[in-house]
Amino acid sequence: MSEALRKLKMELKGPLSLILLAVTGILITLPLLVRNPFLINTLMLSFLFGFAALAWNLMAGYTGLLSFGHAVFFGIGAYTTMILLLWWRITPWIGMLAAGVTAGLVGFVIGIPFTRLRSHWFALGTLALGEVVQIIFINWRAVGGARGLETPIMPQCLYWLNFVDPTVHYYVIMGLLGVELFILYLIVNGRIGYYLQAIREDETAAMALGINPFKYKLISITISAFLTGIAGGFYTARFGYVDPFSVFGMMYISINISIIGILGGIYSLIGPLIGALVFVPAAEYTRAYIGSHFGARFYGIHLVAFGIILLAVCFIVPDGIMGWVERRGYIRAILGHGEEGVGGGE
């Protein structure tokens, strides 16, 4: 950890701190300058999906465990927050933390058998797991079944994190995102991060070097599940309604998160966030535009376009936007230092 901290300090001495300050400054002042709830809401959604995709990437990008079942953690997080709120009137602030802990526990338990699986098999197993959990929640009457659960009527205040306007949620998810990026930076640049990447590259070689793949894969899954659970909790706090089809949705959550990750670049820390900032606004704006200009009949168009873009990404830049930017040497040029800065927390 201390090594990672030292590296961060060194990187912050360069132009990185200026870039960080500028970006954060713009993002913080944006809602004050632009009175456009749709834009703020879209950015908030981007941050939410970026948050989940960053968590997904710890598993997919850094550990090589391609998960298609992250909706399990997301949904369990969302349901935890909702149930705490609905049954015991516990504030979503605590609820989000509880969501993370519950999802982390679930991730730990699931991880014990699932770490045995590799590449295709892990993807298929998690895909099936997502379906199983969704079907269970659809048929589980005590937690609302297929109808889902709705938050009680609450006053609009910070304690209940209940606002119609997206601005407060925008700041909250931005703060959470900052914390997450910091934590992930420490993990990825610390001992654990190097172990995880060694396991991804060659598990047998990693074992020969004395790394226990089981242990570190489990750590990776647990942390990833914990963070995804928090994203689920935030979903509840924002939307006030959870149902198995949306929070456990294979397409809406699991696949979207992974597409965002792939698009942004799974071998870089910041990649999934960039992917979310490209993908979600593009999806939201085309959806709104098509809906208002052509009618609901043409709703498939933007998804066809995303399919084509995804195909192009697989063909041309398999390492995503950030991978491409990195390969062209732009990051090195901007940050102005050598190899060790590449792939860090820019």
Add this chain to the structure above:
Amino acid sequence: MNISSDTDSRNGYGNVFIHKACKNEAENSYGGQVMVSAMAIAQAVISGLLIGSLYSLISMGLALIWGVMDIVNFAHGDFMMVAGYLTCILFDYAGVDPLLSVPVAFAVTFVLGILTQRFVIDRVLEAPPVSQIFATFALLMIIRNTALLIWGPKPTTITGLWYAELVFRPYGLTLSLIHILIAVICMVTTAILYIFITRTYTGIALRATSQNRLAARLLGIDIRKMYLLAFGIGVGLTGIGGALLASFYYIFPEVGARFCMLSFMIVVLGGFGSLFGALVGGLAIGVLEELSALLVNPALKDAIAFGIFILILLFKPTGLFGGRET
């Protein structure tokens, strides 16, 4: 008073009578239930085998692609959906019987498969698994949402087939003609496939490629051609499945999703890349689903099947019939 006593006595009498009747009824229904449930189990097994033959057909297509090229085709079910729509259109506009449009569906999906292999899969064959998975996933998005654009989200179905309502009742079982016909077509297709891969040069070359790519190439087999053929046939089998599905089920843009998941499961269950395993696995999953729908809960039948899939994946990754492990 008189009347009331009369009613009382009648009630009393009636009650006794009703009690007796109830008891009889209960005994009858109890006995009947045991009989019915034995019958119901037989019925479920037979229905499961009939629907399972369709699962087998689709899964053999997936197993062929998976075995020969090491590609997990996530868009598998969507080719099925395309064939289903094709069948519906042929029926609506030309009055072609869905069972007669099976060869057409095969031909069209075969060509689609070859084009897919040539222009999409070929480019990611050497890429890391992530790119392969997402390339087929992108295909899924494109095909499914194009279908959504063209035909809309509403399910369509073929109505007014003369044999759709025909039902046999041998020994108290209920068998609909259409399911039997579908099972027969599936079995015939399987037999043709079997003869093709065991008796013809091309088929043997295909199996050789599946077993060892490098050795096959050294023996002068044109690997690229084999890939084209494998993807074409694999997707074509799904096309046949789609045409058959259209004859008794609804077709909508997402119809392939469930069948795709099921065929992944069946291929893993039967042993990766094994056609025989896929055949048996499909029948087994069909029976399992029908039985769990009958004995546990129809809503949970997919959950049970997927749960068993996960268990097999975790504890017997070579499948029940011992395929090769990767």
